[in-house]
Amino acid sequence: MTRTESRPSxxxxxxxxxxxxxxxxxxxRILPTAAWWVVAVCLxxxxxxxxxxxxxNVDVADLLKLTDASRGLSIFQSLGNSxxxxxxxxxxxxxxxxxxxxxFAKLPYRGSTVAFFVxxxxxxVPFQAVITPLYIVLRDIGLQxxxxxxxxxxxxxxxxxxxxxxxxxxxxxxxxxxxxxxxDGAGPFTAMWRIMLPVAVxxxxxxxxxxxxxxxxxxxxxxxxxxxxKLYTLPVSIGILSTDNQFGVDFGLMQTGxxxxxxxxxxxxxxxxxxxxxxxxxxxxx
Amino acid sequence: xxxLPQLAEPPRRRRxxxxxxxxxxxxxxxxxxxxxxxxxxIWPLIRTVFMSLHDWxxxxxxxxxxxxxxxxxxxxDQFLRAVGFTFFYTLVMTPILLVLAFALAFLVRRGTRAHRxxxxxxxxxxxxxxxxxSYIWLFMWQSDIGPTTQLLGSVGLVDPTKNxxxxxxxxxxxxxxxxxxxxxxxxxxxxxxxxxxxxxEVNEAARIDGAxxxxxxxxxxxxxxxxxxxxxxVFSVAGSLLAFDQFYIMTTGGPAGSTLTAVYEIYRxxxxxxxxxxxxxxxxxxxxxxxxxxxxxxxLLRNSDNS
Numbered sequence: 001m002t003r004t005e006s007r008p009s010x011x012x013x014x015x016x017x018x019x020x021x022x023x024x025x026x027x028x029r030i031l032p033t034a035a036w037w038v039v040a041v042c043l044x045x046x047x048x049x050x051x052x053x054x055x056x057n058v059d060v061a062d063l064l065k066l067t068d069a070s071r072g073l074s075i076f077q078s079l080g081n082s083x084x085x086x087x088x089x090x091x092x093x094x095x096x097x098x099x100x101x102x103x104f105a106k107l108p109y110r111g112s113t114v115a116f117f118v119x120x121x122x123x124x125v126p127f128q129a130v131i132t133p134l135y136i137v138l139r140d141i142g143l144q145x146x147x148x149x150x151x152x153x154x155x156x157x158x159x160x161x162x163x164x165x166x167x168x169x170x171x172x173x174x175x176x177x178x179x180x181x182x183x184d185g186a187g188p189f190t191a192m193w194r195i196m197l198p199v200a201v202x203x204x205x206x207x208x209x210x211x212x213x214x215x216x217x218x219x220x221x222x223x224x225x226x227x228x229x230k231l232y233t234l235p236v237s238i239g240i241l242s243t244d245n246q247f248g249v250d251f252g253l254m255q256t257g258x259x260x261x262x263x264x265x266x267x268x269x270x271x272x273x274x275x276x277x278x279x280x281x282x283x284x285x286x
Numbered sequence: 287x288x289x290l291p292q293l294a295e296p297p298r299r300r301r302x303x304x305x306x307x308x309x310x311x312x313x314x315x316x317x318x319x320x321x322x323x324x325x326x327x328i329w330p331l332i333r334t335v336f337m338s339l340h341d342w343x344x345x346x347x348x349x350x351x352x353x354x355x356x357x358x359x360x361x362x363d364q365f366l367r368a369v370g371f372t373f374f375y376t377l378v379m380t381p382i383l384l385v386l387a388f389a390l391a392f393l394v395r396r397g398t399r400a401h402r403x404x405x406x407x408x409x410x411x412x413x414x415x416x417x418x419x420s421y422i423w424l425f426m427w428q429s430d431i432g433p434t435t436q437l438l439g440s441v442g443l444v445d446p447t448k449n450x451x452x453x454x455x456x457x458x459x460x461x462x463x464x465x466x467x468x469x470x471x472x473x474x475x476x477x478x479x480x481x482x483x484x485x486x487e488v489n490e491a492a493r494i495d496g497a498x499x500x501x502x503x504x505x506x507x508x509x510x511x512x513x514x515x516x517x518x519x520v521f522s523v524a525g526s527l528l529a530f531d532q533f534y535i536m537t538t539g540g541p542a543g544s545t546l547t548a549v550y551e552i553y554r555x556x557x558x559x560x561x562x563x564x565x566x567x568x569x570x571x572x573x574x575x576x577x578x579x580x581x582x583x584x585x586l587l588r589n590s591d592n593s
Contacts, residue, residue, distance in 0.1 A: 036393070039393060040393060040394065040400075040404045043390070043393070043404070043408065044404060044407045044408070046467075047407055047408055047410065047411060047467065047471075048407060048410075050411070050419070050422045050423060050426060050464075050467060051410070051411070051414075051422075053422060053425065053426050053433045053434070054422045054425075056433075057425070057433070092322070095318065096318040096319040096322055097319060099315035099316065099318055099319065100315060100316040100318070100319035100320075102312075102315060103311075103312035103313070103315040103316040104312075104316070106312075107308045107309065107311050107312030107315065108309065108312060109309035109310070109312040109313045110309065112312060112313075112316070115316060115320070118323075119319070119323070122323060122327055122328075124576075124577075124580060125327075125331070125573060125576075126524075126528050126576070127327075128528050128530065128549045128552070128569075128572075129334070129569045129570075129572055129573045129576070130327065130330040130331050130334055130569065131552070131553075131556070131569070132334065132337070132552065132556040132562045132565045132566050132569060133329075133330040133331075133333035133334045133337055133562075133566060134326065134330045135556070135557075135562075136333065136337075136562065137325070137326070137329060137330050137333065152322065152326060153326050155322060156322045156323060156325075156326040156327055157326075157327075159319055159322060159323060163319060188307075188308055188311050189311065213413060216415070217414075217415030217416065217417065217418070218415075219415065219416065219417040219531045219534075220530060220531065220549075223534075224553065224557055235415055235417035235418065236417075238417070238418075238421055239421075239535070242421075251425045251428065251431065254421050254424075254425060255421070255422070255425060257421075258418045258421045258422055261415065261417075261418045262414050262415075262418050265413045265414065265415070266410070266413060266414070268413075269410070269413040270406075273406070276413075277409075277475065280472065280475060281475070281476075281479050
């Protein structure tokens with residue numbers, strides 16, 4: 001939270017900089033200071049311990065072995081697949097949810113309320129529940145065992161949350177801003193693109209982060225919809241990459257693969273924490 | 287640019303036609319979203335119902351069998367056992383997450399630098415994928431070579447030579463530990479937002495009336511957090527009922543199928559045994575259960591809003 005303290009935002013009140021001086025008066029203390037530090041630090045050690053286990057078991061030889069394509073599969077392939085799926089899925093989600101979110105917030109049409117409700121209901125149904133026919137639908141349209149197919153499926157299931165976030169972002173912008181743009185001669189589409197979207201950037205960043213993390217960490221869709229191991233994304237391929245023909249599972253290789261999987265998420269989280277948290281809360285507290 | 291010609295038209299007609307054109311644009315703009323949802327969600331959903339009424343091998347000719355798959359499900363011991371285990375897992379997971387989420391949130395609820403620092407640390411595992419977390423904990427608890435079994439073994443707390451994934455209770459406990467570590471930060475965040483929404487004046491007033499710290503905690507803060515409690519409940523119950531990744535990676539459903547979950551059984555029937563008709567019927571049953579549980583929780587959520 002150290003990066004965000006100077007920029008409080010209402011949606012992230014939990015994480016943002018509330019003036020510490022005003023707190024102790026209103027919020028009574030439950031633990032004395034010394035005990036608080038002991039408990040907080042012990043818990044921090046417990047939370048960081050698994051991450052330390054992973055990092056401390058990474059070594060360069062394992063890294064080289066993972067990138068060695070002569071073993072049958074190189075981690076670069078999986079990394080590329082993961083990047084492709086995550087970026088494609090995120091872009092598709094963003095375009096579709098920005099358009100739909102704008103329509104629901106500013107361009108209501110007959111039945112748009114019902115349409116928005118339908119989107120919220122799909123939010124409730126997990127895609128694990130439709131995975132079997134999904135496989136067959138993808139096979140019918142030639143996208144089974146295809147990274148584009150996986151990306152589109154992941155994009156679809158990130159869509160409800162993302163549309164919800166974008167609709168709320170646009171709805172929070174006063175319509176007078178858009179009217180002013182139209183008086184100046186901008187059409188509704190130009191108004192959305194040039195005037196409204198820049199104001200909705202925090203919501204857009206939150207939606208981007210949530211979509212990207214969900215796509216990057218997806219295991220189930222890639223496991224089922226991909227059958228060629230060269231097309232596996234990182235979470236699925238780690239199991240194969242860390243299996244040695246001679247010695248079975250090599251846990252050093254496994255932890256090195258996990259580190260490569262985890263690093264992008266941890267860095268993005270630490271840098272853009274404020275938006276990520278705002279998006280999570282915006283989605284949860286509807 | 288498109289608005290300019292309309293300026294020449296009479297004002298009344300202009301407003302109506304702009305309204306209609308804006309509505310048309312809105313409809314067009316929401317088409318990509320509905321195209322995706324229609325193709326990858328609603329169409330498969332309809333097919334799930336249709337396929338569940340057939341004996342449908344992944345490769346081969348489907349045959350209509352009515353409710354045969356559903357009848358089969360209710361006498362399928364392995365499936366019923368998986369459903370039972372999924373409920374058991376949910377019943378264990380949920381109170382653990384609830385209690386720890388509230389405890390952590392109260393521990394680091396203030397906006398000070400130290401509190402925000404610990405919030406970041408407790409939340410960090412949330413951004414690590416469930417699969418990645420599972421690979422780490424699988425390694426931690428390996429017999430002989432696992433860092434955790436070695437560490438706890440060296441002080442005599444556990445037997446370092448034991449295979450922890452070959453015993454139901456230890457395997458189960460490790461998965462519960464991993465999931466708690468991985469998701470409790472998210473639940474903590476929800477509770478923090480709930481605490482933040484309580485106006486300071488409420489506690490202030492209690493203090494002036496002579497309430498102690500614990501009294502204002504128990505009689506003011508906790509009751510006001512009931513909606514948050516319901517929210518955390520929804521998240522952990524829905525997440526637990528759909529558990530798959532962690533069991534697939536850490537226990538592979540073992541020992542002896544004792545940690546197979548409902549989603550795991552759908553996966554096994556559809557993609558290991560290639561009986562997609564039966565897997566579809568199981569999916570429908572899972573959706574019904576999830577719907578009932580969500581409806582029950584919505585009711586709880588509404589009741590706690592009223593009180």
